[in-house]
Amino acid sequence: MIGRIKLAGLIAALLVIFFPSLTLAQDINFSVSPAEVKIDNLSPGGAAEFELTIHNKNEVAHVFTFTTFQPPEEETREGRAEFPNASWISFFPQEIEVAAKSEANVTVSVAIPQEQKWAGQDWETWLGVAAESSDLLGVKLYVRLLVSTNPAMETRSNAGLFAGIAVAIVLLGYGGYYYFRRKARPG
Amino acid sequence: MKVVITSTIVAVILALTFSLPALAQENGTITITMTGLNEISISLDKTQWPLGDVASNTEYETSPPIEWCTLTVEGNCNVNTFIVGEDAKWIDNPSAYKWTLSNDGTNGEHIYGLWFRISGDTTRGPLGDGYVPITKTESEFWPYTGGSGSSLTPGDTKQFGLRLLTPTYFISSRQMQTQITISAVVA
Numbered sequence: 001m002i003g004r005i006k007l008a009g010l011i012a013a014l015l016v017i018f019f020p021s022l023t024l025a026q027d028i029n030f031s032v033s034p035a036e037v038k039i040d041n042l043s044p045g046g047a048a049e050f051e052l053t054i055h056n057k058n059e060v061a062h063v064f065t066f067t068t069f070q071p072p073e074e075e076t077r078e079g080r081a082e083f084p085n086a087s088w089i090s091f092f093p094q095e096i097e098v099a100a101k102s103e104a105n106v107t108v109s110v111a112i113p114q115e116q117k118w119a120g121q122d123w124e125t126w127l128g129v130a131a132e133s134s135d136l137l138g139v140k141l142y143v144r145l146l147v148s149t150n151p152a153m154e155t156r157s158n159a160g161l162f163a164g165i166a167v168a169i170v171l172l173g174y175g176g177y178y179y180f181r182r183k184a185r186p187g
Numbered sequence: 188m189k190v191v192i193t194s195t196i197v198a199v200i201l202a203l204t205f206s207l208p209a210l211a212q213e214n215g216t217i218t219i220t221m222t223g224l225n226e227i228s229i230s231l232d233k234t235q236w237p238l239g240d241v242a243s244n245t246e247y248e249t250s251p252p253i254e255w256c257t258l259t260v261e262g263n264c265n266v267n268t269f270i271v272g273e274d275a276k277w278i279d280n281p282s283a284y285k286w287t288l289s290n291d292g293t294n295g296e297h298i299y300g301l302w303f304r305i306s307g308d309t310t311r312g313p314l315g316d317g318y319v320p321i322t323k324t325e326s327e328f329w330p331y332t333g334g335s336g337s338s339l340t341p342g343d344t345k346q347f348g349l350r351l352l353t354p355t356y357f358i359s360s361r362q363m364q365t366q367i368t369i370s371a372v373v374a
Contacts, residue, residue, distance in 0.1 A: 027230060027231065027232055027233075027234065028230060029228070029230040029261065030228065031226045031227060031228030031261065031262055033226040033262075034221040034225050034226075035225040035226065035264050035373035036225060036373050037221050038218075038219070038220040039219050039220075040220070041218055042217050048217050048219055050219050055226075057230075057261075069325075075372070128370070130368070134364065135235050136234060136235055136236045136366060136367060137233065137235075137236075137256065137367055137369065138234070138369070139229060139230070139231060139368070139369055139370070139371075140368050140369075140371075141227050141229070141371055142370055142371065142372035143227070143373075144373055
């Protein structure tokens, strides 16, 4: 049986044959910085933002897309657990076109839900940056994202608030009781 | 009345005394450490492998077999690299027909195999011939578990080639397309 397989893009292959000068543009070459981002002291309920810079070193513009990837445990930094939920990380924009020989920034936002169980955690996940392509070989660059949440911050915060409110209620109640009792006293 | 006002003021002061420090902690300093000037980048000097017509149950190798493409570490940080493949899809209607990428390099009906071999690697892989299956799970490219190699440093290169094993049976006259992604993360 004979079939046809286009493993690398027929049009691109024809360009290689007939327009050798364009072949350079088919190489993949871009960079991302920083290569590692560490966020410390992020409270549950809080959010942090930072920027990644994508440098398109090619002679043609490329569209870059962003993803998160949970690496296997053996590839993570020591003491780092799996990031619980990829939806806590967002990219703005979600894809970006970077002109030839140019740079562009993407904003990454990390938002942790306000739940006590997320306090005092050390997580790692990877942020993937890839150039859209129909070629056989593609490149993806990962940025290590290390997130540490504030230990027991929410406990203290809620305890303080509740204690304050409780004291206020007790004192107001006592004051009200004392006032009405005095008012009700004859003469 | 005086007692009510006094107790209210005391209550508010006490409540604020307890709660304000706690509230203030919610705005505690979040430290974002962007590992300075670290820029991650790898490049590939070849991204296409136009095969044309292929026969069923046949092996195809890039030419030259193991020095076909060169990966170069372009950034300024050491990297670990990985490789992942995907199903080959019919270009005209990707959702209608595909070749499933096998998880061990073997083939079957509508199932194809992909392999890579890094120049200098003569004993790696299940057959001990240097060829390693490319699967849909991201796996080590370089360095690899059990190997003596270390992370790639800026300027390092790795030459490699690919091998395709076509399905034992497939629907002919359909152009198929797939992508192999090589990724990198700071070591």
